[in-house]
Amino acid sequence: MPSDAIRAALIERLRVSSAIAEEDIREVEALPISVRQFPAETAVVRDGERATDCCLIVDGFCARSKTLANGKRQILSLHIPGEIPDLMSLFLHVMDHDLSTLTPATLGFISHEALQKLHRRSPRVAEMFWRDTLIDSAMFREWIVNVGQRPAPARLAHVMIELRERLRMIGRLDSDSFEMPLTQEQIGEALGITAVHANRVIRQLRQEGIVELNRGRVTVLDERKFQELADFEPRYLHQSPTL
Amino acid sequence: MPSDAIRAALIERLRVSSAIAEEDIREVEALPISVRQFPAETAVVRDGERATDCCLIVDGFCARSKTLANGKRQILSLHIPGEIPDLMSLFLHVMDHDLSTLTPATLGFISHEALQKLHRRSPRVAEMFWRDTLIDSAMFREWIVNVGQRPAPARLAHVMIELRERLRMIGRLDSDSFEMPLTQEQIGEALGITAVHANRVIRQLRQEGIVELNRGRVTVLDERKFQELADFEPRYLHQSPTL
DNA sequence: GCACGGTTCCAACAAAAGTTAAGGACGCGG
DNA sequence: CCGCGTCCTTAACTTTTGTTGGAACCGTGC
CATH class of the missing domain: 2.60.120.10 (Jelly Rolls)
Structure with missing residues (x-):
């Protein structure tokens, strides 16, 4: 997959959820991304681990989950291409849940360092990513309602x-x-x-x-x-x- | 309640969750806050409303909740002094849930404008508040597990x-x-x-x-x-x- | 082609949770 | 002090969900 197509998924998503300026797009496009393939049903980052990168889904489905001491597992969210499910690891350094693939997936990794540098430079981009994590949070709220009341x-x-x-x-x-x-x-x-x-x-x-x-x-x-x-x-x- | 004491609750909280520098404390302390009293069981912001301020709990307990079409209600989180339960409204402008008091409460309102200005000026403060919303999100994840699996x-x-x-x-x-x-x-x-x-x-x-x-x-x-x-x-x- | 593992599907029974209804405790305002 | 409303409490009954165990299905690798 060409590098442009990888970034396209991300840009597309940010465009939908935030009002993004052209110059900001160029900033995001300049982010170094290293791509790796994952088989289905594989852990990407685990609960308790300390993450150094964020993971962009280029292709495939992922899920986040937590496993209790008694072995029971709760899936917290499903994720599709263009999303960065573990953006939160940027500031919550040690993971409090698992991120894993559901299907074979192509994932792009962006280092925390690069992301931090970028949004120190550009508060508008920072706000865009912040907003992204807030939407994530809103989806958790709805998930609570779903599991609790329906x-x-x-x-x-x-x-x-x-x-x-x-x-x-x-x-x-x-x-x-x-x-x-x-x-x-x-x-x-x-x-x-x-x-x-x-x-x-x-x-x-x-x-x-x-x-x-x-x-x-x-x-x-x-x-x-x-x-x-x-x-x-x-x-x-x-x-x-x-x- | 003196103005200092009001800010103290917030600073205390930020100090616990983030590594905060002294100069940043001064920035946060300079934020204009308007204080109001609320009786118990009263809505502070409602689902569907467009917020212009964030709400700092100075004293008392609050809860966030969502109500379904059939009238069933799900409480999403409980909140105690020092917290800003609707910080998310800064970038998610229309509320997707209710925020209300559980007990009589003293609440301090900080305008979105002031907050936005502050963290455009100081990325470190922005990151601190961002982290705060991420912890909020982590608590939702655990709440999902609680309701779903235990x-x-x-x-x-x-x-x-x-x-x-x-x-x-x-x-x-x-x-x-x-x-x-x-x-x-x-x-x-x-x-x-x-x-x-x-x-x-x-x-x-x-x-x-x-x-x-x-x-x-x-x-x-x-x-x-x-x-x-x-x-x-x-x-x-x-x-x-x-x- | 066949054996295998993982799914899907299903039924019988057990346990957890919802529903309805009603009495009692408690605090508040007249 | 009484009456009223809210909350707490409990019981009986119903419905939903969990548990156990087993059979059918399906793709994969040998």
């Missing part, structure tokens, strides 16, 4: 719609279906339910003709019912830079 | 210990008991359970001789059992500035 079928629908809207933002929503490359085990970990119950919920949504989930691909059968179930309010994604 | 009694214990440790940080842990001024209804909203079930859980912990909860005050009966139940790992609070 019944399991609604939780699943909500996570699906959030993912779909984010894929749409980066122009990766080709057809009426979209990718959600999680096993049922992982879906359970995301929703705070067991894999068995995740299976039940998926079956139920299929039987009710709302949505079909097959080998990591979501096909919506009844858009109206789907939205009604998910109770999705996109404001928390803070898509409009001016708002 | 059984209800452990959830309650975890929230209690988190609160206790934070009160300790700001030097407000007088004795063996501490304040947690939530009704059982609100405890339910924080843990993602109903008020009835919250009551059951509280009773259970009392009967097992682990912890007592009485009119907003927590008394630990068996510290060992309490900690074991809560499964509390303080790393996510990122207390040490150097880490």
Whole structure:
């Protein structure tokens, strides 16, 4: 993948979430990025580690998670190309959770040093990245609501719609279906339910003709019912830079 | 309350979470703050509103929450003096959740304008506030884990210990008991359970001789059992500035 | 082609949590 | 001091979710 294309994903994302000036784009494009390939289901940074780089997803899906002493795992967020899931490590030096790949992924690493230098030089770029971490935070808030207050079928629908809207933002929503490359085990970990119950919920949504989930691909059968179930309010994604 | 004392709470907090230089302290102390009193159970900023100020808690307890279309409410975080719960509104201009008081509270408002000016001038101060929002984010992650993976009694214990440790940080842990001024209804909203079930859980912990909860005050009966139940790992609070 | 591991799927039973309803404690204002 | 409202408390019953265990499916490597 050419170097330009790698940066394009990042720029595209920042353009969506912030009002970015042309000269700032040039600054961001000048950031040195070292690219590496990761297989599926692989840790990128682990809980307790001290990070020295931030990780830009060039291609593939990632997830952040925490594992308890008793082995139970909670998925905190899903991540798609153009995002920097561990931007927070810039100032929270030791990781408090894991970042790992869901699918085979192409990741670009940007050193903390380079990032710190850049935004000491350019407060506008700093604010842009700051805003990015704040949107991340807003998504966690919604995730709390999802896990805490919605019944399991609604939780699943909500996570699906959030993912779909984010894929749409980066122009990766080709057809009426979209990718959600999680096993049922992982879906359970995301929703705070067991894999068995995740299976039940998926079956139920299929039987009710709302949505079909097959080998990591979501096909919506009844858009109206789907939205009604998910109770999705996109404001928390803070898509409009001016708002 | 004298103006100095108001700022002291904030400085104290920033000192704990970041390595702050003396000249930066002076900058922060120079911030204009307008103080107002709020009764208990009152909205400070509401979901959907556009904020123009950030709110420093001088005295009292606050909580952030989101309310769903069906009326269900999820509490996202609890806040104590010295914190700025809506710092995020600086760059996420329209609120995606509510901020309200739990007890009567003294709040200091700092205009976005003043804050923006300050950290354009001083990147170090900006980084300090940025870090503050990142810790906020880390606490949301742990809250997700709590609601998603722990059984209800452990959830309650975890929230209690988190609160206790934070009160300790700001030097407000007088004795063996501490304040947690939530009704059982609100405890339910924080843990993602109903008020009835919250009551059951509280009773259970009392009967097992682990912890007592009485009119907003927590008394630990068996510290060992309490900690074991809560499964509390303080790393996510990122207390040490150097880490 | 076949064995293998990881998923998916499912059913029966157990446990946790939600719902409804109602009585009691407590503080506040008249 | 009484009445009222809020919170706390509890019980009985229902629903959701977890647990256990097992069968079917599917792609991969041999």
